[in-house]
Amino acid sequence: MLCEVFIRMMSQTSEIYSQESTIPYELSQTDDVFLNELAQVDELYHIGHESFAKSNDNLTVFQSNFVQVETCDVDLGNHASISFEDVDDHFDDYDGDTCDQVDCLLYDDHINCGESESDQIQMDHKQNDIRKEDQKEAEIISNFTRETCQCSVFYGSKPCSTIVGVDNLLENRTQCQELSSREKELVVKSQLCTQRKNSTFTSENKKSKKLRMRPSQKYFFHGQQICKKTFCFAFAISQSTLKRMSKSYDMYGLSVNEHGNCKTTPAHALSFDDTTRIKKIIEEYANKNALPLPGRLPNCPKQTVLLLPCDKNVTDIYDLYMKSAKEANYRVVSLKTFRNKWNSLCPHIAVATPATDLCVKCQKFIGKLKTNAHLSDEERHNVLSDYTCHVQKANRQRQLFKDQVLCSKAVCSTTDVTEGAEPCSLDATLHYSWDFAQCVHYPHHAMQVGPIYFATPRKCHVFGMCAEGTGIQRFYMIDESEMPGKGGDCVTSLVHHYFSHFGTGEKHAEIHFDNAVGQNKNNTILGYCMWRVLTGLHESVSLSMMLPGHTKFTPDWHFGVWKIKWRQSDAECMEDIAYTVKASSRSGHNIPQRVNDPSRPVVFLNWKTFLENYFKLLKNITKYYHFRCTADEPGVLICREFCDSEEVRFNLLKARPEAGCLPTVKVIPPLDHLRQWYLYEKIAPFFINEVARDIVCPKPSIPK
Incomplete structure (x- = not known):
């Protein structure tokens, strides 16, 4: 009864202390793993104190005090009536010798309890962590160390394993286990060959000479003769493996035995x-x-x-x-x-690798570095320095493009951006980029017939205008009969149509385009940007280009996605081409826009002659890669050679343009009659749909 009272009191007291000081209430109520561990600790604690109460017969004072605790009116369920301070007061009543005696008894009882539950749990965890191979090896070493080889042939009553030393055997066994199977076989065979007799007769003495029935083998280790069991233990092999190696040595010598299937063609090999x-x-x-x-x-x-x-x-x-x-x-x-x-x-x-539009300078540098045998060290160093400087410039230009795109995406992710908004209605900076794709020919079929490769079908030019903020690119599809040419008037008309119908009304526009002088990098594009700022369509416009040969950017990615669909599609008219553009992106990132769309037709204007009335021409335009115009400096074009170069200002304003005044419509001549007859005679036979054939390749009204 005394022990039960003591256990109850200590269990409840420890529970009070743990709940009030260290264990959160949620953890004690929900963590089942923690509660199980706590129950095991409690059980071990109680087991130790039960053994202490049974073994301690001399501590009568200690027992009597707890008897008093049992007899007094104490509600053990009331946590407030018991604390560790009361328990400490009980222990303070004993002198130092009594406390030391208690500690010694508790410690001795814990040590004597060798098969206690805690030790068993720890042993189980350790055994679970050890691999089966390691457990087997430990068992072999333990049995051999305890039982030895048990032979008494060579050294009287002493086993040979005790003569050579178990530590030496273990060290040699560990080294052999680190070897591969082929290396171990060579080591064992080299040991066997020194003391193996395999002659025809058993002795060289003529009188006692007998015909040998089987080979004779002696085993040595560190100069001491040992038995077969010790030899197998020292070299980490079984007796059956030793027998196989001995037989292999008799037949093939020191060469390593190979499997029978080696150097033979397997049954599953290709015929x-x-x-x-x-x-x-x-x-x-x-x-x-x-x-x-x-x-x-x-x-x-x-x-x-x-x-x-x-x-x-x-x-x-x-x-x-x-x-x-x-x-x-x-x-x-x-x-x-x-x-x-x-x-x-x-x-x-x-x-082939998809590498196009390679940089001419990079290819020249690479060619010089590949054939640098005739170059001196100084010349080779100069070429490498120039190449490194060129690549660093290209990387800086590329990084500017990436930064502007990221900023534009961040604005569109936090702002409600709508197409067709009023100019300067959105106080933000958005990024755009445009480029021409390689023209496609139609009729086009996924299973294309051979003769059409030697002909020139009807052409469709594709211009892409991409808004990186929204990830949408408009594909302007222009038939060869509607194409005014890839000059400044064409690009400016397409860009003006995009901003008029699909613009988001941003105040500040950042634009990247290809470094092509005839298409983009010309005075028409620069004058159009300044015209937009002066007429209040934008507050600022910046134009940027990357170095030639390093101009792969977002429009090329959209073109690549479309070309994947294009190669797998059939298209015999402009409507079919528009469908391939729309079907190439499931999320709607590629949107077709025909020039002769009845709801939003594209009108090509004479922008070049119109803008020459208001702006001067910029000299040495190919020298610069960055241009900017703002409403704060009307008519002034700010130029930079590279993104980290100093700014240079040029006042190109002749006269201030009027808002709402547009150029005249550009007259596009029809197809040449020879081209019409060529399409009718050479291309029309390849059509499958007769309706599409009559639209794309009709019979010309002009005689041939």
């Missing part, structure tokens, strides 16, 4: 016919799609290189192979095997 089919389909695909490259590859110097277009990679070609192989019931290999066979059988066929 000659399977390999031939893979090579044939690669060559047939190359004959249809590849172009010969007048260069050489390092791994095939004597063969003409065939360069495949980059619209399909090796995985796409593998899909074609897998489809045809399944249809013909041939064996299908994995993609990895297909790649390996391609590299070994057809190394002269390669897929």
Whole structure:
């Protein structure tokens, strides 16, 4: 009864202390793992004090005090009536010897309880953390150390393992376990060959000479003869493995025994016919799609290189192979095997990398560095310095573009931006970029017939105007009969149409475009930007260009997404081309805009002659890559060579333009009659839809 009162009191007291001082209420109510651990600690604590109460017969005063606690009217369920201060007062009543005796008894009882639950739990955790292989190895070492080899042949009653030393055996065993199987076999065979007798007769003495029935083997370790069991333990092998190595040594000597399947063709290997089919389909695909490259590859110097277009990679070609192989019931290999066979059988066929519009300066620098054998160290250092400086300039120009795009996206993510808003109605800065794509020809079919490659179908020019803030690009599709040319008037008219119908009303516009003098970098574009500022359509406009050859930017990404859809589509009229643009982006980032759209038609104006009446021409325009005009300085064009260069101001204003006054309409001549007859005779037969043929390639009214 005394122990039960003591346990109850200590359990409740510890619970009070833990809840009031360290354990949060939520943790004690919801964390089941923590409560289980706390119950285990409580149980261990009670077990220790029960053993203490049973073993301590001399501490009568200590027991009597707790008897008093039991007999008094104390509500043990009331947490406020018991605290650790009361318990400390009980212990303070005893002298130092009694307390020391209590501590010693508790410690001794804890040590003597070797199979206690806490020790068992810790052992279980340790065993769970050890691998089975390590447990088995530890068991082998423990058994051998405890039982030894138990032989008494060589050293009387002493086992040979005790003579050579168990520590030496363990060290050698550990080193052998670090070796590979082939290395270990060589080590064991080298030990066997020194004391192995495999002659025809058992003795050289003629009188006692007998025919040898089996080889004789002695085992040594550090100059001491040992038994087979100790030898196997020292070299970390089993007796069956030792027997196999001994037999291999008798048959093949010190050479490592190899598996029977080594250097033999496995049953699942590709046959000659399977390999031939893979090579044939690669060559047939190359004959249809590849172009010969007048260069050489390092791994095939004597063969003409065939360069495949980059619209399909090796995985796409593998899909074609897998489809045809399944249809013909041939064996299908994995993609990895297909790649390996391609590299070994057809190394002269390669897929081109999508690298276009390369920088001329970079290619010259790379060419000089590749053929630098004739250059001195100083010349080589100068070339490398110039190349590094050029790349750093290009990177700074690129970083400016990235920063402006990020700022524009941040504005659109926090501001309600709507297309077609009134000019200067949004106090923000947005970024735009434009570029021309490579023109496409129609009629176009995914399964294109061969003769049309030698003809010139009808052309469709594509101009992209991208708003990076919203991620939307408008594709202006211009038929060759509607195209006034890729000069300043065409680009300015398309940009004016975009800002008039799809502008978001920002006050400040930042624009990037290609560094093409005829299309973008001309006085017409500069005069149009200053005209927009002077007429109140913008408060400021900045124009920026990247270095030539480093001009890949957002419009090219949108063009690439569209071209993927274009290669897989059929298009015989402008409506079909517009559908491919719309279908290329599921999220609506690519939007087509036809020039002759009845709701928003594009009108080409004579901007060049119109702007020459109000602005002067800028000299040395190709020298600068950054231009800016603001309403604070009307008619002044601020120019910079690079993004970190000093600003230079030019006053180009002749006369202030009137708001709302536009240029005259540009007259676009019709198609030449020879071109019309060519489309009718050469291109019309390739149409599938007769209605589209009559619209795109009608019979000319002018005689041939």
